[in-house]
Amino acid sequence: MPQISPADQQELQQKAQKLRRDILTMIHRAGSGHPGGSLSVIDMLVLLYYRVMRIDPASFPGKPRDRLVLSKGHACPALYAVLADRGFFPAAYLQRLRQMDSPLQGHPDMRKTPGVEMSTGSLGQGLSAANGMALAARLDGSLERVYVILGDGEVQEGQIWEAAMTASHYGLGNLTAFLDYNGLQIDGWCREVKCHAPMVDKWKAFGWEVREADGHDFSSLQAALEEVQSNTDLPGMIVAHTVKGKGVSFMENQVDWHGKAPGDEELARGLAELTT
Amino acid sequence: MAENVATRDAYGKALVELGKSLENVVVLDADLSKSTKTILFAEAFPDRFFNLGVAEADMMGTAAGLAASGYIPFASTFGVFATGRAFDQVRNSIAYTRLNVKIAATHTGLTVGEDGASHQALEDIALMRVLPHMTVVVPADGNQTRQAVEAVARFQGPVYLRLGRPKVPQVIPVDMPFELGRGQVLREGNDLTYVTTGMMTGLALEAAAALHTRGIGASVVNMHTIKPLDEALLVQLARKTGAVVTGEEHSMIGGLGGAVAEVLTAECPVPVIRVGVKDTFGESGPPEALLEKYGLTARQLVTAGLEALEKKTSGLRRQD
Numbered sequence: 001m002p003q004i005s006p007a008d009q010q011e012l013q014q015k016a017q018k019l020r021r022d023i024l025t026m027i028h029r030a031g032s033g034h035p036g037g038s039l040s041v042i043d044m045l046v047l048l049y050y051r052v053m054r055i056d057p058a059s060f061p062g063k064p065r066d067r068l069v070l071s072k073g074h075a076c077p078a079l080y081a082v083l084a085d086r087g088f089f090p091a092a093y094l095q096r097l098r099q100m101d102s103p104l105q106g107h108p109d110m111r112k113t114p115g116v117e118m119s120t121g122s123l124g125q126g127l128s129a130a131n132g133m134a135l136a137a138r139l140d141g142s143l144e145r146v147y148v149i150l151g152d153g154e155v156q157e158g159q160i161w162e163a164a165m166t167a168s169h170y171g172l173g174n175l176t177a178f179l180d181y182n183g184l185q186i187d188g189w190c191r192e193v194k195c196h197a198p199m200v201d202k203w204k205a206f207g208w209e210v211r212e213a214d215g216h217d218f219s220s221l222q223a224a225l226e227e228v229q230s231n232t233d234l235p236g237m238i239v240a241h242t243v244k245g246k247g248v249s250f251m252e253n254q255v256d257w258h259g260k261a262p263g264d265e266e267l268a269r270g271l272a273e274l275t276t
Numbered sequence: 277m278a279e280n281v282a283t284r285d286a287y288g289k290a291l292v293e294l295g296k297s298l299e300n301v302v303v304l305d306a307d308l309s310k311s312t313k314t315i316l317f318a319e320a321f322p323d324r325f326f327n328l329g330v331a332e333a334d335m336m337g338t339a340a341g342l343a344a345s346g347y348i349p350f351a352s353t354f355g356v357f358a359t360g361r362a363f364d365q366v367r368n369s370i371a372y373t374r375l376n377v378k379i380a381a382t383h384t385g386l387t388v389g390e391d392g393a394s395h396q397a398l399e400d401i402a403l404m405r406v407l408p409h410m411t412v413v414v415p416a417d418g419n420q421t422r423q424a425v426e427a428v429a430r431f432q433g434p435v436y437l438r439l440g441r442p443k444v445p446q447v448i449p450v451d452m453p454f455e456l457g458r459g460q461v462l463r464e465g466n467d468l469t470y471v472t473t474g475m476m477t478g479l480a481l482e483a484a485a486a487l488h489t490r491g492i493g494a495s496v497v498n499m500h501t502i503k504p505l506d507e508a509l510l511v512q513l514a515r516k517t518g519a520v521v522t523g524e525e526h527s528m529i530g531g532l533g534g535a536v537a538e539v540l541t542a543e544c545p546v547p548v549i550r551v552g553v554k555d556t557f558g559e560s561g562p563p564e565a566l567l568e569k570y571g572l573t574a575r576q577l578v579t580a581g582l583e584a585l586e587k588k589t590s591g592l593r594r595q596d
Contacts, residue, residue, distance in 0.1 A: 110344070110373055118344060122368040128334045129369055132341020132349075135326065139302070139347070159365070162334035170326070
């Protein structure tokens with residue numbers, strides 16, 4: 001991948017700001033949803049969907065294509081904003097998030113939303129599915145890559161570690177995971193609810209190629225991505241340090257904004273902060 | 277007389293045949309390949325076999341991912357682990373997604389034997405049947421297992437295929453066609469109908485023969501597909517005979533008997549007597565002795581048949 005130039009950087013940042021506005025707007029309209037984790041994960045999605053992944057929305061689900069599994073499915077407003085902007089479905093869908101008969105469910109549904117590769121929402125399941133896709137790509141002799149985004153609360157699920165063993169055992173060098181390490185889960189700070197530190201050492205011990213990155217810095221994320229993908233024998237993990245609610249000052253690091261919709265006044269304040 | 281064959285052995289052999297004709301069939305196991313007999317496929321097609329270790333939840337999710345990419349995964353382990361341990365993964369990653377995963381579970385029911393209650397799945401049919409999009413198939417013998425494996429591989433969608441540990445006699449004529457969702461009438465009689473699945477079908481044929489000597493005519497239907505249930509055949513036979521007895525190596529709650537009762541209460545309310553395990557766990561013991569103790573016998577089916585007949589006739593007499 002070419003280095004991210006200052007112009008690229010500005011373009012990606014503007015895109016991320018626009019999508020953050022979409023996230024707030026759609027959750028406000030829906031009256032429920034998860035803004036905190038959507039805002040922490042959006043920069044990773046922007047890097048992947050606008051710069052890294054080989055995708056063709058017009059021919060979806062044609063092969064070959066890179067795939068992304070949003071294992072922390074509750075952050076789907078971020079994914080929906082990206083998919084709409086990339087043209088997988090009309091932007092008008094965003095106004096129907098969580099409504100009756102909507103193609104945009106409260107958690108991702110691969111049968112209802114074009115571009116969603118795997119239904120998720122019950123935490124802990126996405127990495128196994130991504131492993132299956134990576135095994136399939138290998139069987140196909142394809143160069144397709146599989147990406148998966150995990151939440152840090154989510155890795156308290158045992159299945160994640162079962163799948164972590166599977167990915168390294170089968171040497172899934174075509175699989176890259178991002179951990180949205182914002183440090184917060186529904187009941188509070190992860191370290192207080194049930195501490196899962198040391199995160200980096202855990203993934204290393206499970207046989208992964210691991211790097212840390214600033215989850216809101218495109219150059220940092222891309223550098224980490226290139227480094228883990230240079231090891232073609234092992235799955236890659238990027239522990240991305242993020243801020244829950246990133247970009248909206250009154251939401252940042254506030255656990256209350258894990259799963260609460262902004263009201264009219266909060267939306268206006270948030271949008272005002274997200275001008276480019 | 278054909279040799280007795282365990283449905284798990286027939287499954288292992290059928291997988292190898294399937295592997296030759298369908299290149300996109302892959303097989304997953306969770307450290308039980310010698311018992312589930314997927315080892316035969318692993319030896320024939322090592323590149324298409326994935327051992328996930330003792331991690332059933334991960335196995336189901338991995339199978340879902342393979343299916344999402346166009347493969348036809350057969351995921352095997354014991355019935356308790358496939359449906360109990362990994363229920364949420366089966367629910368959310370396989371049934372909800374309608375992904376083309378075939379869950380082939382062996383060692384179901386009491387006939388697991390000496391391993392005891394922790395390993396005897398008596399609720400798996402109920403757990404799988406309640407999931408939308410899931411097809412539930414229970415072959416009666418080895419030959420039918422071979423047919424069922426072929427049929428479910430060519431069917432698009434999630435399937436639960438229930439298999440057993442011990443050798444069972446061949447009870448379905450070898451040339452009888454197998455069609456998903458279609459019950460098989462093995463014997464016709466006008467007084468009552470046995471609707472059974474798995475190894476209970478052989479016992480139902482014995483029971484029907486015993487009743488015949490007492491002048492009672494019993495139909496026997498092998499209901500190899502529990503979901504979708506062959507409702508038309510069921511209602512037709514309930515109308516014709518006026519009494520139904522179900523039989524399954526499973527809890528009396530929620531399995532074939534439950535499915536039959538659900539249909540008949542609405543469409544043709546006749547007495548339905550369910551033969552199954554009476555809301556209890558199993559225990560260690562030889563399979564035959566366990567079947568005897570828990571009432572999964574031809575004798576019990578005869579008793580249930582007479583009870584159904586009694587209810588049918590007394591129901592006709594009583595006005596209150």
